[in-house]
Amino acid sequence: MNPYLDIVIRSVCVYLFMVIALRIFGKKELSQLNTADVILILLISNSVQNAMVGSNSSLLGGIVAALVLFIVNFLLKRIMYRSKFIKELVQDKPEILVHNGKIEFKTLAKLGITSDELQEAMREHGIEFYKDVRLAMMEIDGNISIISGNETIKQTHHKRKTHKTLGNIIN
Template structure:
């Protein structure tokens, strides 16, 4: 009874691998806050890969097998990335320092396409007025920007979510 679903298992695993690689190449950071175009893209991708996973089997069992395979692969990948650092480094993004002790890292900001306006907005949302008041500002792995200010009283526990990709960062 498993062999009729072997094709679905292999197809689902291939789609999972493809989507993991595609997100690594095109950037998970952009998924931290979705706009209309992002939602449309996700819906179209899910619709296009559905047939690739289940093939001609449109039965309830075929869909459940495909979903189960995706959950199992995701569970295994999470366990393996915790156990093996090299796999963690290969698959998962790392936090990036944007500001350290009031000094902007222009190279990182440029590489990540974070604009001056976007960075200022994130800092203001944390109750900080100027870069020089920032002890540490990081782009976290989930795409949020966290800020630790020099003044511990103004420290807020909110996270700024990136809205879109800007390429006009200026000093």
């Protein structure tokens, strides 16, 4: 087999494995990384390097592996954009953690979120008490977003990326 085709196949397999592993272990792993998480990421990247390139440690072999990862990632995002089924298969849905001051303990337990982590997110949003939380969500990217019922508390707003059409660019 062509050594570069071998790298392509190995890289695709490693990429798909990582997508599945992150899906199984949850989106919480992607949010605020601690020291152990950073070490894990470094060790995983080191362990899968040889699985992708095999004995080929050439510059071209590394570039081929990296290019394949970029292409597979691009294609997966395009497929997820077009297919609701694939998107739901790969990506979790947002989860309600607190609604109108009431904590969803089952959801917190399912996601492995401690009360300390939830309180930290509340403090980051300027909220001290659970009763002041109108809605707290674990978002699909692993971050916790919080909306308070108090209009005087500054909320953190995230701008949604929009795709510009030719009409939007001209106008």
